[in-house]
Amino acid sequence: MLNNDPLANVLYIDLSKRIFKVEKRHDLFEKYMGGTGVATALLHEECPENCDPLGPDNPVIFAVGPLTALFPLASKTVAMFKSPLTGNLGESHCGGRSAVAIRMAGCGAIVIKGASSMPVYLSIDGNQVYFRDASSLWGMGNFATGRIIRENETGAGLRAIMRIGRAGENLISYACVTSETYRHFGRLGLGAVFGSKKLKALVVSGKSSLPVSNHKTYRKIYDEVYKTAVDSPVMKKYHDLGTAENIMPLNDFGGLPTRNLKEARFEGASGISGETFAEQYLGRRLACSHCPVGCIHIAALREPYEDEAYFYKTSMISYDYEPIYSLGSMLGISSASDFLKLMDKVEVWGMDAMSLGVILAWATEARERGLISEKETGGAELEWGNVKEYIKAAGYIVSQPNDFYKALARGVEHVASIYGGENYALAFGGNEMPGYHTGPGAHLGALIGARHSHLDNGGYGVDQKTLVNRKMKPEELVDTLLEEERWRQVLSSLVVCFFARGIYSPELVARLLAVAGFDLSTDDLQRIGKEIHSEKYRFKIREGFAVDSVRIPERISETPSPISWLNESYLKEALKYAQKTISKEINTPFL
Amino acid sequence: MTDPLGLTFYEGIKLNIIHCNALKQWCKMPTKEDKRSRLVRLAVLETERCIGCQSCMFACSRKHGEAGLSASCIGVRSVGGMERGFTVIVCKVCEDPPCAKVCPTQALTPRKGGGIRFDADKCIGCGYCRDACVIGAVFWDDEINKPMICVHCGYCADFCPHGVLGLQKREAEDAE
Numbered sequence: 001m002l003n004n005d006p007l008a009n010v011l012y013i014d015l016s017k018r019i020f021k022v023e024k025r026h027d028l029f030e031k032y033m034g035g036t037g038v039a040t041a042l043l044h045e046e047c048p049e050n051c052d053p054l055g056p057d058n059p060v061i062f063a064v065g066p067l068t069a070l071f072p073l074a075s076k077t078v079a080m081f082k083s084p085l086t087g088n089l090g091e092s093h094c095g096g097r098s099a100v101a102i103r104m105a106g107c108g109a110i111v112i113k114g115a116s117s118m119p120v121y122l123s124i125d126g127n128q129v130y131f132r133d134a135s136s137l138w139g140m141g142n143f144a145t146g147r148i149i150r151e152n153e154t155g156a157g158l159r160a161i162m163r164i165g166r167a168g169e170n171l172i173s174y175a176c177v178t179s180e181t182y183r184h185f186g187r188l189g190l191g192a193v194f195g196s197k198k199l200k201a202l203v204v205s206g207k208s209s210l211p212v213s214n215h216k217t218y219r220k221i222y223d224e225v226y227k228t229a230v231d232s233p234v235m236k237k238y239h240d241l242g243t244a245e246n247i248m249p250l251n252d253f254g255g256l257p258t259r260n261l262k263e264a265r266f267e268g269a270s271g272i273s274g275e276t277f278a279e280q281y282l283g284r285r286l287a288c289s290h291c292p293v294g295c296i297h298i299a300a301l302r303e304p305y306e307d308e309a310y311f312y313k314t315s316m317i318s319y320d321y322e323p324i325y326s327l328g329s330m331l332g333i334s335s336a337s338d339f340l341k342l343m344d345k346v347e348v349w350g351m352d353a354m355s356l357g358v359i360l361a362w363a364t365e366a367r368e369r370g371l372i373s374e375k376e377t378g379g380a381e382l383e384w385g386n387v388k389e390y391i392k393a394a395g396y397i398v399s400q401p402n403d404f405y406k407a408l409a410r411g412v413e414h415v416a417s418i419y420g421g422e423n424y425a426l427a428f429g430g431n432e433m434p435g436y437h438t439g440p441g442a443h444l445g446a447l448i449g450a451r452h453s454h455l456d457n458g459g460y461g462v463d464q465k466t467l468v469n470r471k472m473k474p475e476e477l478v479d480t481l482l483e484e485e486r487w488r489q490v491l492s493s494l495v496v497c498f499f500a501r502g503i504y505s506p507e508l509v510a511r512l513l514a515v516a517g518f519d520l521s522t523d524d525l526q527r528i529g530k531e532i533h534s535e536k537y538r539f540k541i542r543e544g545f546a547v548d549s550v551r552i553p554e555r556i557s558e559t560p561s562p563i564s565w566l567n568e569s570y571l572k573e574a575l576k577y578a579q580k581t582i583s584k585e586i587n588t589p590f591l
Numbered sequence: 592m593t594d595p596l597g598l599t600f601y602e603g604i605k606l607n608i609i610h611c612n613a614l615k616q617w618c619k620m621p622t623k624e625d626k627r628s629r630l631v632r633l634a635v636l637e638t639e640r641c642i643g644c645q646s647c648m649f650a651c652s653r654k655h656g657e658a659g660l661s662a663s664c665i666g667v668r669s670v671g672g673m674e675r676g677f678t679v680i681v682c683k684v685c686e687d688p689p690c691a692k693v694c695p696t697q698a699l700t701p702r703k704g705g706g707i708r709f710d711a712d713k714c715i716g717c718g719y720c721r722d723a724c725v726i727g728a729v730f731w732d733d734e735i736n737k738p739m740i741c742v743h744c745g746y747c748a749d750f751c752p753h754g755v756l757g758l759q760k761r762e763a764e765d766a767e
Contacts, residue, residue, distance in 0.1 A: 070658050157668025209661035230752050286673050287644035292752040294642035316674035
């Protein structure tokens with residue numbers, strides 16, 4: 001890397017002592033480039049073995065990469081922490097203005113440790129960190145918190161405001177951190193870690209310049225990347241209908257999890273399709289900083305007030321494929337406006353929409369089967385498609401009036417371990433399932449993925465592209481998924497949005513990195529990807545994870561998927577092989 | 592060519608404007624002569640089309656030989672939250688520019704035909720110009736402590752994916 005690149009600055013903030021310092025960490029960035037790679041190394045350094053995820057020792061680490069603010073689409077921030085949901089590796093990615101703001105503030109990573117005795121929010125601006133009293137913000141939702149901080153702080157247009165809602169304050173294990181109102185560190189409960197530290201928000205802004213190795217080459221390659229990003233057909237679906245485009249194709253394919261995956265086709269899919277949202281509700285399209293694609297789709301929902309004629313409330317609510325699956329088809333909700341009403345509340349409270357939907361789906365089925373009664377559900381009548389009751393139940397999860405809701409607040413794995421119904425508690429490695437019942441690729445991908453996310457290795461793509469045509473041996477499927485996951489460690493270390501994976505080929509990445517002063521061949525990149533993947537698994541194993549003993553919910557092999565040969569013994573065999581491969585990998589020293 | 596509002600426009604760059612067929616109908620590329628005679632200015636053609644990607648801001652910095660944002664003369668920020676859309680701030684080429692009026696060292700001087708000429712050697716970095724510009728179009732490079740003044744080259748418009756920015760022809764008589 002270039003010696004004068006501010007990327008090497010790591011900002012360490014201690015919330016207990018209210019102090020901060022900056023350290024030059026060329027060592028980490030030279031070795032791992034940035035993002036996931038650097039954050040993993042920092043997690044190994046900062047997170048004590050077996051620490052309480054909600055204790056002051058658990059660090060929150062943010063990292064961006066060398067291409068951020070240099071090239072389009074390197075627009076994600078990686079957060080690392082120990083997850084309160086899984087008790088293991090927590091990694092979550094967020095766009096918005098977060099990555100560019102951190103890079104422009106003059107650092108490559110931020111490490112937050114300790115816990116405050118009273119609510120605070122942090123403002124990082126011009127080489128200073130300000131600890132601001134957030135007592136009056138405590139209890140407020142995502143929208144209001146953003147609005148107030150926006151008015152109190154400088155740096156409009158150049159800042160990210162990452163905040164939590166009441167779910168984070170109340171330590172819901174799958175609370176999220178929201179940035180720029182509509183983007184999230186969604187998965188694995190970063191919001192609860194913020195809440196445990198009494199950290200309501202983090203504002204960061206800056207406007208610096210960055211060094212490049214050769215300005216002429218920089219401009220030339222930039223033009224090339226920009227043009228590809230704007231013109232490429234692989235990006236088209238993201239800016240047109242957005243990710244919601246997937247609803248109909250997945251439903252036709254028979255891979256759209258419906259009513260807690262009792263079925264994989266939803267008769268009401270057209271009501272919540274990307275086309276329906278676009279035609280009836282799409283109010284605005286937005287982009288993350290330095291991304292010309294603009295995949296963010298915001299619906300405008302107009303609702304009349306009941307007490308007065310011709311008086312309306314218009315809410316702007318973001319939608320994407322995953323929340324539509326989890327809060328839509330998974331709950332039997334077939335109306336776009338019903339989905340939006342629920343989504344709006346989830347945004348205000350600040351919960352991971354994916355986890356919440358899967359948890360409510362489990363609770364609905366448990367109620368249906370008589371596993372739980374009115375005594376547990378309190379005032380909420382859980383039934384498929386009844387959005388009013390789902391909003392009530394989600395509110396109870398936030399306020400936790402009884403033991404049942406306290407258990408729901410800790411995830412589906414936890415609640416099912418107390419109340420039963422594990423065979424239809426849809427979580428992999430403790431993380432609630434993503435919206436793909438496409439076949440063994442999707443499920444195995446989430447089972448072996450280091451953060452149990454569909455984006456770890458894109459297994460659903462393997463189902464749709466390869467496995468529909470030919471069967472793979474478990475070993476071959478595991479190898480395919482691991483290879484993809486290793487490469488994605490490179491992309492997420494450069495914090496390139498995974499939507500741009502079709503553009504950012506190894507060859508292009510090597511050329512772009514040369515502009516940032518990294519002399520790496522495509523082979524080097526593959527090696528680094530493998531090493532980062534091993535480091536993540538090393539952390540997981542240190543914290544007690546074993547891939548061959550991860551629970552496989554029976555439901556996924558009971559409900560037919562488009563790949564008819566999906567069964568539990570296949571998955572078990574694959575997990576055994578994955579265990580062997582990964583153990584071998586992490587015990588091989590890297591040169 | 593004339594648009595429905597009666598203004599004359601040039602298209603920034605055709606290739607990169609992917610979704611603005613309506614604009615294309617009454618746009619044409621500026622000629623070299625137009626650019627040389629400084630008859631064009633950068634204009635915000637349609638703020639509501641802005642998705643807030645800020646590609647223009649990065650482009651402007653690059654044009655000034657910098658990577659990052661410090662040297663940008665254009666600003667995109669939300670109108671109090673992204674749900675309400677964006678404000679795109681560019682120098683509007685005032686006939687009698689307030690920034691020049693308050694400059695104590697004549698570093699900023701009105702250019703013949705509108706707009707501003709900036710002589711960085713004369714600038715003492717007092718910041719009066721920034722305060723004088725009520726639309727906020729005098730941007731500041733904190734690293735060198737001097738203003739960044741738009742020269743209306745149109746480079747940023749080449750990187751606007753939705754035709755928000757473009758070069759607009761100014762009437763010949765105005766330029767004289």
